[in-house]
Amino acid sequence: MSLKLFELLLKASLYTIGISLISILIGFAIAILLSGAMLSGRKFFSAPAQIFISFFRGVPLLVQLLLIYNLLPVIGINVPSIVAAIVGLSLCTAAYQAENLRGGFASVPRGLIESAEMVGFTPGQAFRRIKVPIALRLTFPALVNEAILILKASSLVSVVGIVELTRMAQDLAGSTFLPLEIFASAGLIYLVINLVVARAGGLIERSLPGIPR
Amino acid sequence: MSLPAIAVKNLVKQFGETTVLHGIDLDIPQGKVSCLIGPSGSGKSTLLRCMAFLEEATRGTITIDGEVLGFSESAQGVRERLPAATNRAIRSRIGMVFQQFNLWPHMTALGNVSEALKTVHKMSRKDAEDLAMAQLVKVGLESRAGHYPAQLSGGQQQRVAIARALALKPKIMLFDEPTSSLDPELTGEVLNVMRDLAAEGMTMVVVSHEIGFAATVGQQISFLDQGKLLFTGAPSDVFRKPRNPRLEQFLDTYLDRGASMLV
Amino acid sequence: MIFDVNVIFDQLPAILRGAGVTILLWIAATIGGAFFGFLVAVGRRYGGRLVNLPLGFCVEILRGTPFLIQIFLLYYGGPFIGLALDPVPAGLMGLTVYGAAYYSEIFRSGFAAIPVGHIEAAQCVGLTQGQIIRRILLPEMTMLVLPPSVNMAVIILKETAILSIITVPELTLTVSAIGSQQYAFVESLFLLALIYWALVEAAGRLGHLAETRLSRYRFSQS
Numbered sequence: 001m002s003l004k005l006f007e008l009l010l011k012a013s014l015y016t017i018g019i020s021l022i023s024i025l026i027g028f029a030i031a032i033l034l035s036g037a038m039l040s041g042r043k044f045f046s047a048p049a050q051i052f053i054s055f056f057r058g059v060p061l062l063v064q065l066l067l068i069y070n071l072l073p074v075i076g077i078n079v080p081s082i083v084a085a086i087v088g089l090s091l092c093t094a095a096y097q098a099e100n101l102r103g104g105f106a107s108v109p110r111g112l113i114e115s116a117e118m119v120g121f122t123p124g125q126a127f128r129r130i131k132v133p134i135a136l137r138l139t140f141p142a143l144v145n146e147a148i149l150i151l152k153a154s155s156l157v158s159v160v161g162i163v164e165l166t167r168m169a170q171d172l173a174g175s176t177f178l179p180l181e182i183f184a185s186a187g188l189i190y191l192v193i194n195l196v197v198a199r200a201g202g203l204i205e206r207s208l209p210g211i212p213r
Numbered sequence: 214m215s216l217p218a219i220a221v222k223n224l225v226k227q228f229g230e231t232t233v234l235h236g237i238d239l240d241i242p243q244g245k246v247s248c249l250i251g252p253s254g255s256g257k258s259t260l261l262r263c264m265a266f267l268e269e270a271t272r273g274t275i276t277i278d279g280e281v282l283g284f285s286e287s288a289q290g291v292r293e294r295l296p297a298a299t300n301r302a303i304r305s306r307i308g309m310v311f312q313q314f315n316l317w318p319h320m321t322a323l324g325n326v327s328e329a330l331k332t333v334h335k336m337s338r339k340d341a342e343d344l345a346m347a348q349l350v351k352v353g354l355e356s357r358a359g360h361y362p363a364q365l366s367g368g369q370q371q372r373v374a375i376a377r378a379l380a381l382k383p384k385i386m387l388f389d390e391p392t393s394s395l396d397p398e399l400t401g402e403v404l405n406v407m408r409d410l411a412a413e414g415m416t417m418v419v420v421s422h423e424i425g426f427a428a429t430v431g432q433q434i435s436f437l438d439q440g441k442l443l444f445t446g447a448p449s450d451v452f453r454k455p456r457n458p459r460l461e462q463f464l465d466t467y468l469d470r471g472a473s474m475l476v
Numbered sequence: 477m478i479f480d481v482n483v484i485f486d487q488l489p490a491i492l493r494g495a496g497v498t499i500l501l502w503i504a505a506t507i508g509g510a511f512f513g514f515l516v517a518v519g520r521r522y523g524g525r526l527v528n529l530p531l532g533f534c535v536e537i538l539r540g541t542p543f544l545i546q547i548f549l550l551y552y553g554g555p556f557i558g559l560a561l562d563p564v565p566a567g568l569m570g571l572t573v574y575g576a577a578y579y580s581e582i583f584r585s586g587f588a589a590i591p592v593g594h595i596e597a598a599q600c601v602g603l604t605q606g607q608i609i610r611r612i613l614l615p616e617m618t619m620l621v622l623p624p625s626v627n628m629a630v631i632i633l634k635e636t637a638i639l640s641i642i643t644v645p646e647l648t649l650t651v652s653a654i655g656s657q658q659y660a661f662v663e664s665l666f667l668l669a670l671i672y673w674a675l676v677e678a679a680g681r682l683g684h685l686a687e688t689r690l691s692r693y694r695f696s697q698s
Contacts, residue, residue: 058676059669060637063648067665074662114267115315115374119329119381120305122297129332133319148540155542159641166544173552180553187541187549194540209319209361 005172006185012168013189019164020151023086027093027150028143034098039105049098056095062156064088069160085157093150100146104139105131137208144201148194155190165189216279218243218385218416219264224273226259226440233259235440236273241385241433246417248427251437252463257420258312260437261389264418265309266300277303278384308378312390314370316362322349322373323358326380334381348376352406368399372406379410386410388419424464428452436460487654494650495671498636501568501646505636506629508568509575516576517583531580538577543635546570551642567639567646575632582628586621587613622690626683630676637672647671 037049056064065088072084108131116126158167169186173179217240226234233256241247241264249257262268264275266283272290275282282303284292316325326345330336336344349355352372362370371391378386388407392400404426411417411430421427427434427448434451436444438459444451451460516535520528538546547570554561561569590613598608640649648668655664 054677055669055673058673058680060634060648060672062637062640063665063669063672066652067662067669070662070665109313109315111311111313111315112317115309115311115317115377116329117267118265118304118307118309119377120301120333121329122301125332129328130317134317137319152540152542155544156638158544166542166548169545170548173548180549180556183545183549183553187537187545190542190545191537191540209321 005176005178005182008172009165009168009182009185009189012163013165013193015162015164016151016154016166016190017193019082019086019089019157019162020147020154023089023093023154024097024147024150026086026090027097030090030094031097031101034094035101035105038098038102053095053098056092057099061088061092061153062159064092065156065160081160082157082162085160085162089150089154089157092153093146096146096149097143100139100142101135104135104142107138108134140205140208141201144198144205147197147201151194151197152190215243217241217276218278219418220274220276221260221264222274222276224260224263224275225271226256226263226268227271233440234263234270237437237442239435239442239445241416241418243416244414245432246411246419246430247433247435248431249418249420249435249437250422250424250427250463252466254439255437256440257437258389261387261418261420265307265387266304267309277306305381306384308381308383308386310371310374310378310386310388310391312393314362314367314374314394316370316374316377318362321359321361322354322365322376325362325373326377329377329381345376345380348380349373351379352376353402366399367395368402371395371403375403375406375410385416385418388417388421390420390422392421392423436463438463490650490654491647491671494645494647495675497564497645497650498633498647499675501564501571501636501639501644502629502633504568505571505575506632508572509628509632510579510625512572512576513579513581514583516580517587520580520584521587535577535580538574539581543570543574544638544641546574547638547642563639563642563644567636567642567644571632571635571639574635575628578628578631579625582621582624583617586617589620590616618690622683622687626680626687629683630679633676633679634672 034049034053037045038053040046065085068088068091069081069084072079072087112130112134113126116130121129154164155166157164158170161167163171165186169182173182176182219239219241221237221239221241224234224237225232237256237260239260249260251257259268263270266275269283272286272292274284274286280303281295283300284294286292316322317328320328323342323345326348327338327341330341330344331338334341346355346358349358352375354369354372354376357365357369357373362373365373375386375391391407392403395403400423404423407417407419407426408430419427419431431448434444434446434448435442436451436457436459443457444460452464516531520531523531547567550559550570551561551563551566554566594612594616595608598612603611636646637648639646640652643649651664651668651671652661655661658664
């Protein structure tokens with residue numbers, strides 16, 4: 001297998017990274033809203049959030065992507081397929097991240113909020129200064145995990161025609177008749193990206209002060 | 214006679230069906246160390262938490278320096294929650310030390326002590342940290358100012374927690390089993406800080422299993438059992454001639470040879 | 477595009493066949509994955525470095541790459557090394573190996589999480605090595621690994637959909653094919669999503685039921 005082919009795979013992997021990164025960020029923003037709705041204690045907000053999360057965690061991502069890709073034009077939204085792919089990935093990761101955030105907020109020890117109350121914090125101050133930073137730290141490992149899952153899951157956007165790493169590998173394998181080498185190389189690139197993310201996540205986690213492990 | 218620092222009147226606390234406190238009446242005198250003792254589940258921690266309004270009493274009132282905290286109650290028993298700002302203002306006279314320290318893990322020792330000065334009292338960063346540092350010096354931890362709670366021993370964490378409470382210049386300090394989650398060899402450093410504080414004339418309410426501390430530092434001892442206040446008096450009355458059979462039984466179990474020699 | 481409910485009823489046998497393939501693949505891959513995963517975990521724990529390192533290497537590769545790439549490598553690359561498999565066996569093999577990698581990690585942490593004291597206590601009361609494994613280790617491990625195992629089974633159920641890409645005639649392939657024949661693609665995808673949602677919910681509930689059942693059984697034993 002020539003270096004040229006490997007270069008093409010590497011270039012395509014930038015799409016994989018870009019799509020995953022954007023989806024994780026958008027998913028995080030949606031997850032904040034979802035977990036807020038679930039922790040609001042009001043059925044009016046928590047029930048729809050619950051259904052959203054259950055649906056996007058209960059349906060294979062492939063089916064979600066096909067559905068969104070084909071549904072958007074039908075309801076009059078004509079966007080490039082890459083947008084549909086990012087929408088699909090974002091909604092899916094939002095559901096998982098929302099569960100993480102909810103768990104993180106729920107596991108901030110009650111005593112840490114009580115001690116904030118005792119030194120005169122308003123509930124809002126205690127939320128901003130104590131609860132949010134601790135919950136984010138508690139959920140950080142799960143976020144890194146989710147990032148790796150999404151990097152791998154982004155391979156599925158190949159089915160809606162996005163030429164990211166997997167689709168590029170598929171195209172090249174078809175045209176060169178070197179499927180073994182090409183898919184192994186693609187796998188290697190995924191592996192390296194994921195190792196880097198895991199390592200970087202671990203380093204950041206260790207530099208975050210104070211959450212005992 | 215001066216106004217009690219804390220006046221507890223007919224305090225009832227129920228968790229669902231179970232009644233944890235059965236109408237407690239207790240005055241905490243100014244400038245003295247009051248100890249609440251009693252077996253596990255006697256309600257002493259709940260009583261302390263009610264004094265700080267961390268628990269809402271079912272009936273009865275808590276009065277701090279003559280001002281009602283939490284809920285006011287009319288003669289007809291109609292309870293009314295006081296505005297949150299009022300409760301915060303009254304509660305600012307109280308400092309609280311928890312069994313589990315409850316230091317914020319994402320802030321250094323200095324950060325823990327200075328946080329409320331900055332966030333609540335809007336002090337400048339420098340002023341807040343200077344004041345916080347002075348408090349850490351007082352508990353002997355100036356060299357640990359930059360450490361995170363996870364890097365400190367239990368005893369050190371509890372001393373930081375005491376410094377955090379003291380930085381806000383409270384008039385009353387509440388201690389909820391401050392040494393119960395410490396290894397035995399670490400309780401001394403915390404008790405010493407508390408002794409110093411008592412010597413300065415701080416009004417203190419201490420829930421503790423440290424009978425020795427209660428006997429030597431305590432000036433008023435209250436014994437609770439099954440949610441009832443069975444006895445309140447001077448330490449000499451409690452430890453020399455216990456008359457209540459439950460108190461006698463309790464002391465037999467808890468009072469080891471060392472503590473009885475102290476008396 | 478108006479959804480004709482009759483279309484579903486007309487195609488019901490085909491849909492049920494697809495669902496049957498999905499469920500069979502799922503059950504086979506889950507059981508196979510758990511079985512081989514257990515062997516890998518035992519091998520890595522008791523087999524020494526010579527077994528542990530290469531197995532760990534393989535597990536990391538399988539966990540660090542997308543399932544789709546693995547299945548492409550097996551299905552399209554296999555014939556080049558004399559492993560020319562039809563879609564169904566290729567899909568089953570790929571899914572089983574994929575599951576085994578994750579299950580081996582579940583079992584490994586299950587082994588690691590059993591307190592040494594429990595084994596020491598068993599030794600002190602005179603249990604033999606075999607008795608300790610059967611009476612102490614395995615029951616305790618079942619409790620520890622059951623929740624993540626149920627989780628993994630649900631993940632495998634969802635991954636079966638990916639096998640449609642290599643033309644395994646499972647649910648996703650069947651229903652989307654019907655959809656395009658009937659010019660009702662979006663509707664068929666909605667139906668597909670609902671079927672999976674129901675299957676995953678049912679599997680999750682069943683798993684939780686097993687967890688509570690088993691934990692009650694353990695309590696009565698202890």
